[in-house]
Amino acid sequence: MSQEMRLISEIRKFLNDYRECVNRITNTLKRLSDAQQMLAREEISRSVYESLRKEYFEQLLPFIERYFRLKSELRKYKDRLQVLITRLRLEGKGGSVSASLVKQMEIYRSSSRYRFLAPKIAEATEGPPVESEVKTQVSYDLTDVEAMLKELVDLEMKIDVIDEVSLLEEYLSYAIKNNINIDKAEWERHLKDVMEKWSERKSSFLNQLENLEAKLSELEDAIRENEIRFAVGEYDHDTYNERRLALERRLNKVKEDIERIQRTIEATDMHILRSMELLGSIRREV
Incomplete structure (x- = not known):
């Protein structure tokens, strides 16, 4: 088996493992969110909520540890796939089909499909018509590999960085409280990774806050202007009230957005x- 075939096989297995882990985490986080909303609506008591939260979090523990380790591997696989894609593109530009590309076809096609292609590949060096057909098949294989890379990227973004930060802190807290041995250097790397992601998200949030605060100032000016125009008789009572209510609704929405973003930044x-x-x-272990 070629290195390329082994890589694709590894990544396929990795994708299954990572997908399962992410799904378990996201499903459990959804249940926790639903329970929190039930608590807010007073459909369950605080004690029931805390009991459920403890139960769900204990279910999450092994998946949190697994998730952060798999995520480190994911970045390595992304780099290796990018190298493979680049090589496929370069080799696909030539006038003939290389042996390595033939092997790549084996990865994605059943044996019967490959037997169908093999004669055409053998003939590719003898004439342009068949060579063109083989190049089309090579392009299709490249598309498959690119789709695999896209799936890695999509899965990497499946769990939001805000949830990652929370999960990491919860895991460390539980591990230390229950005397679970953890590799300090490893978790420092995980923390560094999420901090870098959070730094980017936080910058985006701060830009949003800046825009919202500018909008807030505009609305406050508009409310004052409405008051003045009513005071000098430019607006009648109905016009004044209609504008006031509309402006206040917009103002309250902007204030809510500002408070929500500020709470998210502070909590994270x-x-x-x-x-x-x-x-x-x-x-630190010596």
Whole structure:
């Protein structure tokens, strides 16, 4: 088996493992979110919610550890796939079909399909008409590999960085509280990765806040203008009230958005700070 075939086989298995892990985490997070909403609507008591939260989180623990380790592998597979894709593109530009591309076809096609293609590949060096047909098949194989890379990228984004930060802090807290041995250096790397992702997201949030605060100022000016125009008799009572209510609705929506983003930033920063403190309390293995 060629290196390329082994790589594709590895990635296929990896995708199945990673997909299963991500699905378990996202499904459990959805249940936790639903339980939190039930608590907010007073459909369940605080004690019931805390009991469910503890139960679900304990179910999550092995998947959190597995997730962060798989994610480190995912980045390596992305790099290796990109190299393979580049090589396929370069080899596909030539006037003949290379042996390595023939092997790539074996990866994606059944044996019967390959037996169908083999004579055409053998004939490819003898005339342009068949060579063109083989190049089309090579292009299709390249598309498959690119689709595999896209799936890796999509899966990498499946769990939001805000959830990642929270999960990491929860895992470290539980591990330390229950005397579970963890590799400090490994989890420092995981924390560094999520901090880099959070830094990008936080910058986006701060830009949103800047725009929202500018909008807030505009709406406050518009409300004052409405008051003045009513006071000087430019607006009648109905016009004034109609504009006031519309402006206040927009103002309240902007305020809610600002508060929501601020809460998210503060909570996520706090998770990161606690994670740093938790890791700092662990002795590094010599």
